[in-house]
Amino acid sequence: MILAPASVKAIPPGFIDLTSSCFDSILYPNLPRHQPSSQATFQQQSWNGIPSTIQQRATHLPDLLPFIQLITDKCQVQPVHLIMALMYVQRFRQSLPSGYTAEPEAAHRIFVASLLVASKFSDDRPLSTKQVVRATGDVWSIKEITQMELALLHFLQWRLSIQPDEMVDFLKRLGFDSQWIFDTVPAPPIIQ
Secondary structure (H helix, E strand, O other): OOOOOOOOOOOOOHHHHHHHHHHHHHHHOOOOOOOHHHOOOOOOOOOOOHHHHHHHOOOOOHHHHHHHHHHHHHHOOHHHHHHHHHHHHHHHHHHHHOOOOOOOOOHHHHHHHHHHHHHHHHHHOOOHHHHHHHHHHOOHHHHHHHHHHHHHHHHHHHOOOHHHHHHHHHHHOOOOOOHHHHOOOOOOOOOO
C-alpha cells in the first residue's frame, strides 16, 4: 500500500498538464487530441445517479487544466495523491461498459472524487470534503461530493490498494521518475 509522505512535496513542473491530459485520454479515449474536451459533444448519460443539479452546475466549471491547478494549489495536494487519483481513474474506466461516453465535464467530478478517495485512503490527515468545496467555489455541496466519492468507490468495487511497484510502473509509462514521489525507489513487497 502507498502512504503519503510525511513532508509536503512540490508537484513537479508539467505534472498538472500531464494529469489533465491523462484524465482526458482515460475518460475520452475517442476524442481527437486537437479538440479540447470542453468543446466536444457527447451523448448525455448520467453518472451512477448523480443528481441533475450537479450536471447543470458543471457547465459553469473552468476547463480541466485550470480546475486541477486551482484544486492542487488551494488544497496543497500531494503528488502521490494525484498519481493515485490517475490510477483510480484508469481502474474506473476499465469498469465501465464498452461504448460508454462521458459527459463533457465528468472529468471534473471524477477528478474531485478520485483525489479525495486517494487522500483519504493514504493519508493520516487527508483532504477534507469541506476543503474541496471551498476550493471549487461551492460548485458542489459536501453531500454531492460525498455522493460522487461513493459512486467512484462503487465502480472501483472498493479496490483502493496500490502497491509501490504498480505506481513505479505507472510513472515509468508516463515518463516520470518515481524518485520525485518516493525518497527512494520502493522495494518490492515481501511475499510470505
